[in-house]
Amino acid sequence: MKGIQNELDLELQLIVSGTHLSPEFGLTYKEIEKDGFTIDKKVEMILSADTPSAISKSTGLGMIGFADAYNDLKPDVVVLLGDRYELIAAS
DSSP, X not given: XXXXXXXXTOOOOOEEEGGXXXXXXXXXXXXXXXXXXXXXXXXOOOXXXXXXXXHHHHHHHHHHHHXXXXXXXXXXXXXXXXXXXXXXXXX
């Protein structure tokens, strides 16, 4: 991300979602900001339950949130990073 941020021909637009925004998981989006990155959009999508039904509903909320974020930011390319179901919503 630093490489993109430092490249004059590129614009880094950062969307943060999922557990990064959860107090239960330490609000880790603050670490991203401490590392010098601006968060352009936050997509709230996590329901407190961890059942299959809640995960499906969280994914649906994420799809709506990412659709809005992509509509607002109008990215040319999207790079996804993560290892949880939140990426299904973003893709």
